[in-house]
Amino acid sequence: QSALTQPASVSGSPGQSITISCTGTSSDVGSYNLVSWYQQHPGKAPKLMIYEVSKRPSGVSNRFSGSKSGNTASLTISGLQAEDEADYYCCSYAGSSTHVVFGGGTKLTVL
């Protein structure tokens, strides 16, 4: 069982927007603005999409955005494209003892 809770799957049609939630606790997501999101295509290494809740690395499309409210972080993908179909994982810093917690991953299907 993962420390952060994500929906197992979400889907959307090309051009639509979807949001993936990531719920933690006051010990991780709620305490630190250190939530990151990773995209993983089958057989590939994860790719950083969002860090520090809402920052986008250079080269990542501005269709990807992140936010946080309380113990829940969210990743929104607007203008869905076929290439966005992948697994998405959230991750949060969790302090000097636990260090890092991951979500269980969300499979995004572009219909």
Place this chain on the structure above:
Amino acid sequence: QVQLVQSGAEVKKPGASVKVSCKASGYTFTSYGISWVRQAPGQGLEWMGWISAYNGNTNYAQKLQGRVTMTTDTSTSTAYMELRSLRSDDTAVYYCARDFTMVQEWDYWGQGTLVTVSS
């Protein structure tokens, strides 16, 4: 360009040890940390630990304490992860990743190393 190149796949028997390498290039190795993350077949990501390439300080996941050791060789810009007393549930793809914020956020990843533990 930044690259992390990992060693090849391994097959080990239960109880054995494995050491995976991660050679960095394209950046100043000692300016960043390296984390190790693993992924069992069909499962999610699991953080294993982190090492500072600057001073060798480490943090390990509690469930792996005592079985894992992370080291670096700054002369070759290479990070290593050794896992001992292997069990079947250690079968996974092991990734190294560069920690660019020093708080466990990773901008570059290695290609992954499959470690299979089987008798």
